[in-house]
Amino acid sequence: AWTSLRAEDQAPAPAPARLVPIAGGTFSLGSADGPDNERPVTRTTVASFQLDDVETTVSAYRACVQAGRCTEPGSGAACNWGVEGRDQHPINCVDWSQAAAYCAWVKRRLPTEQEWEYAARGADGRKYPWGKDAPDTRACHGGNSEGGTCAVGSFRAGASAFGVLDMVGNVWEWTASAACPHGDLACDSPNKVLRGGSFLDKDRQFLRATSRLSRPPTTRVNNFGLRCAK
Numbered sequence: 001a002w003t004s005l006r007a008e009d010q011a012p013a014p015a016p017a018r019l020v021p022i023a024g025g026t027f028s029l030g031s032a033d034g035p036d037n038e039r040p041v042t043r044t045t046v047a048s049f050q051l052d053d054v055e056t057t058v059s060a061y062r063a064c065v066q067a068g069r070c071t072e073p074g075s076g077a078a079c080n081w082g083v084e085g086r087d088q089h090p091i092n093c094v095d096w097s098q099a100a101a102y103c104a105w106v107k108r109r110l111p112t113e114q115e116w117e118y119a120a121r122g123a124d125g126r127k128y129p130w131g132k133d134a135p136d137t138r139a140c141h142g143g144n145s146e147g148g149t150c151a152v153g154s155f156r157a158g159a160s161a162f163g164v165l166d167m168v169g170n171v172w173e174w175t176a177s178a179a180c181p182h183g184d185l186a187c188d189s190p191n192k193v194l195r196g197g198s199f200l201d202k203d204r205q206f207l208r209a210t211s212r213l214s215r216p217p218t219t220r221v222n223n224f225g226l227r228c229a230k
Contacts (some may be wrong), residue, residue, distance in 0.1 A: 013063035013066075013067070014057070014059045014060045014062075014063050015060075016052070016056075016060055016106040016108070016228070017052035017053055017054050017055075017056065017057075017060070017152075017227065017228070018052070018053045018054075019050040019051065019052060019053070019108075019230055020050060020051050020052070020053045020119075020162055020163055020164050021048070021050050021162075022046075022048065022049050022050065022051055022115070022118070022119050022162050022164075023048050024045070024046050024047045024048040024049070025045070025046065025118065025123045026043060026044065026045040026046075026123070027043075027044060027046075027117075027118050027121060027122070027123050027125060028041050028042070028043055028044070028125055029041065029042045029043075029044040029114060029117055029118075029182050030042055030182045030210055031208070031210040034205070034208065034210050034211070035205075035212075037181075037212050037214070038182070038210050038211070038212060039181075039182065040181070040182055040183060041182070042182040042183040044114050044118075046112075046114050046115050046118045049111070049115055049229055049230065050229060050230045051111060051115070051116075051119050051162075051164055051227065051228075051229050051230075052108075052164075052227040052228050052229070053153075053163065053164055053165055054090075054152035054153045054165050054166050054227070055090035055091075055152050055166050055170060055171060055173065055225050055226065055227045056090060056091050056099075056102060056225065056226050056227055056228065057087065057088050057089065057090060057091060057152055058080050058081065058083075058086050058087050058088070058089055058090070058091050059087040059088065060091070060102075060106075061073070061091035061094070061102055062087075064101070064102050064105045064106075067105065069101060069102075069104075069105040070098060070101050070102050070105060071098060071101075073091060073092070073093040073094045073098060073220065074093030074094075074220045074221075074222075075093065077222055078092075078147070078148055078149075078222040079092055079093035079222050080092050080093070080149060081093060086149075088151045088152060089148075089149045089150065089151055089152065090149055090152055090166075090170050090171045090225040091225055091226070092149060092171050092221075092222050092223065092224060092225045093220050093221065093222055093224070094174075094220060094224065094225065094226065095217060095218050095219060095220040095224075096174050096192050096217035096218070096219075097217060097218075098220075099174040099225075099226035100174075100176075102226065102228070103226070103228035103229075106228060107230075108228035108229060108230045109176065109228065109229055109230065110174055110175055110176040110226065110228065110229065111175055111176065111227070111228070111229035112175060112176050112177050112229075113175040113176075113177040113193045113195055113212070114177070115229060116167075116173070116175050116195045116196075117195065117209060117210065119160060119162055119164055119167065120160055120164070120167040120168070120195070120196070120209035121160075121209045121210070122160065122161035122162065124161070126160075126161070126209060127208055127209065127210075128158075128168060128207065128208060128209055129158060129159065129160035129161070129164070129167045129168060129209055130157065130158055130159060130160065134204065135158070135168060135169065135204060135207045137155070137157065138155050138157045138158035139155050139158045139166070139168045139169030139170070139197075139207060140154065140155060140166070140169040140170040140199050141168075141169040141197065141198075141199060141201050141202065141207055142199065142200055142201050142202030142203075143202055145169075145199035145200075147199075148199060149170050149171060149199050150169075150170055150199065152165070152166055152170070153165050153166065154166075155169070166196075167195075167196055167209070168196050168197045168207040168208070168209065168211075169196070169197055169198065169199060169201070169207060170196075170198060170199055170225070171196070171198050171199070171223055171224060171225030171226075172194040172195065172196055172197065172198050172213055172223055172224050172225070173194060173195050173196045173224075173225060173226055173227055174192060174194055174224065174225075174226050175192065175193045175194065175195055176192075177192065177193045178190075178191065178192060178193070179191040179192060179193050179212075179214030189214070190216065190217070191214040191215055191216055191217070192214065192215065192216075192217045193212055193213070193214055194212075194213040194214070194215060194224060195211070195212065195213070196211070197211055198223035198224075199223060200223050
């Protein structure tokens, strides 16, 4: 017998973020005047790749959960999952395995931190993705976020040289990389690197393109999210 479907069951799943082509190149990874974990500055070459133009949204991640390929993120305490009006905000409260699972579902992967920093800084070694100006109105951060995330793509003036948005602020983004010192790709650290700062950060140092954070891959908090690469 024919059975009608609910409108939400008939609707196509939200498309993943648009991929932006990043031409490969060589750049100086890290910062000589930042915290110790940004040193040593290391000349690094990355091959051409593609990167999501914005962070993964609640709506996009929900499609993965509904497909049975992702598990539900955390909720409450400024998490966006299950909050009305947050579909176009970045998914947060996801751990590293959840981030990797989503990227695999859309046939992508998490970026390495070398790829992430190159996409944020460009070959000219910018302090911020857009250049050297302060991030006051160019990113979602502790000075303008009103205590929560912002809809992805809200700060067009914060685009990187490649046209990638939200690379600083909103949520820290999980990368594929272990938390090794720059220049050491074979350390045995169990932690993973996150990049980009978040809506909680008032200190501009965390919004620089070289800023790094390392946490155990099981960490699931309200200022951690993701974007994918290919």
